[in-house]
């Protein structure tokens with residue numbers, strides 16, 4: 413059901429509700445005049461009641477379905493944008509922002525938005541009650557409408573002032589979660605150091621106390637706002653019942669009907685004012701979602717749509733050339749924190765190339781530029797003479813397999829559903845992980861291994877991917893002496909023999925002879941140091 417149909421059912425539920433009030437008034441009038449109510453009125457009343465129940469139920473059900481499917485679409489849309497976004501954009505966003513928005517904010521919206529439909533039903537009821545009052549007495553309609561509009565305006569203005577406090581609460585909650593994460597992530601450090609433990613606890617107490625203060629402050633302001641709404645409603649009834657009769661002749665005939673309609677409006681008004689707070693929260697949540705999407709959109713890279721994915725056009729490449737490549741990490745103000753390049757690099761199929769250099773010299777950055785995860789700010793990358801453009805970059809990335817220092821082990825072999833049990837078992841044995849890990853139902857039995865063992869598991873996945881170029885960022889750094897030897901003297905030569913190209917970042921000067929060329933990075937500048945010690 414679409415938005416318009418839901419709005420229609422919601423308004424019909426409100427209309428039916430107002431109709432019930434009219435029927436009650438009619439019955440009351442008959443009672444006052446000592447006339448029999450009659451079965452017809454009773455039947456209409458029961459039918460109307462059934463209509464109200466059914467339409468209100470349908471409107472809430474459909475609104476819930478509508479909201480949940482829109483939120484599901486939003487979650488999927490955000491994730492599909494994350495898949496296509498530029499790595500730098502994602503690094504700048506940070507994981508926290510993405511997680512909070514995709515899980516927490518959408519979850520909150522999924523709980524609040526359906527409640528707002530209840531408020532919409534009440535708003536319609538209010539409008540129809542006003543129209544009903546208009547049929548009884550135009551003057552009281554005018555007074556009640558002006559009064560209500562003025563009250564709602566004042567209420568809205570005061571509640572908008574609370575939005576700032578709401579943002580403050582968000583900020584303090586994030587601060588509290590940050591502080592809390594130190595207790596779990598830094599557990600080992602604080603259990604070994606009582607002073608650190610106590611100081612962290614004191615800091616946490618500080619943070620929670622600030623959070624309590626802003627939440628209490630917000631609560632107090634909210635209470636006065638609700639009191640204002642209550643006082644206002646009774647003021648309105650006072651005007652209808654006590655003031656209007658003094659000024660208008662003939663008004664007394666219908667005063668009890670108008671009073672009844674106004675009293676019936678109490679419930680909807682209270683229901684609407686109580687969800688206003690949720691509206692403010694939902695607005696803030698939606699603003700977060702939209703802000704995240706805007707930032708993701710700014711970093712989206714063009715991707716071919718629709719057609720089934722063909723093997724990369726670069727699979728049988730002979731040479732990759734990087735010419736005058738430059739790249740800078742920028743801070744929030746746009747100033748360069750680190751600049752890589754300009755440098756040139758020519759990489760031939762079947763070559764083993766080592767990248768060396770001091771900490772922070774730009775080795776990992778160079779790998780990310782080489783495989784197209786970062787887009788160069790200047791210069792160009794070409795493959796067998798053909799320029800790698802924005803349109804072909806995704807295809808270009810498909811010839812690389814990487815194990816970066818901050819590699820991630822997925823819970824199953826995504827994209828490798830075709831591999832056989834035997835193939836994986838052979839590699840588990842090759843990586844000397846048999847007895848540690850089993851391959852069952854398309855996944856490894858565990859990833860809770862030592863750092864070096866986890867890297868071997870990542871190597872199994874990389875080898876199964878069977879790509880053309882392998883990028884290893886200090887892969888051997890966490891291996892024992894034996895397996896370090898296996899890496900340099902068996903694994904790398906094997907890859908070379910299979911026509912694969914390897915670019916490995918390494919500090920192992922003992923094995924520098926195991927490459928065809930060694931390039932050294934110094935403050936982002938590249939030089940060929942093959943054969944040098």
Ligand SMILES: Nc1ncnc2c1ncn2[C@@H]1O[C@H](COP(=O)(O)OP(=O)(O)OP(=O)(O)O)[C@@H](O)[C@H]1O
Nearest residue numbers: 503741749750769770771772773774775776777778
């Ligand atoms: N995501 C990032 N945002 C901003 N600056 C970064 C980022 N990643 C790296 N840098 C900066 O770029 C420089 C080069 O980093 P890079 O990780 O490429 O060096 P590296 O040679 O691989 O170092 P190491 O040997 O310590 O791993 C460093 O000065 C670092 O501060």
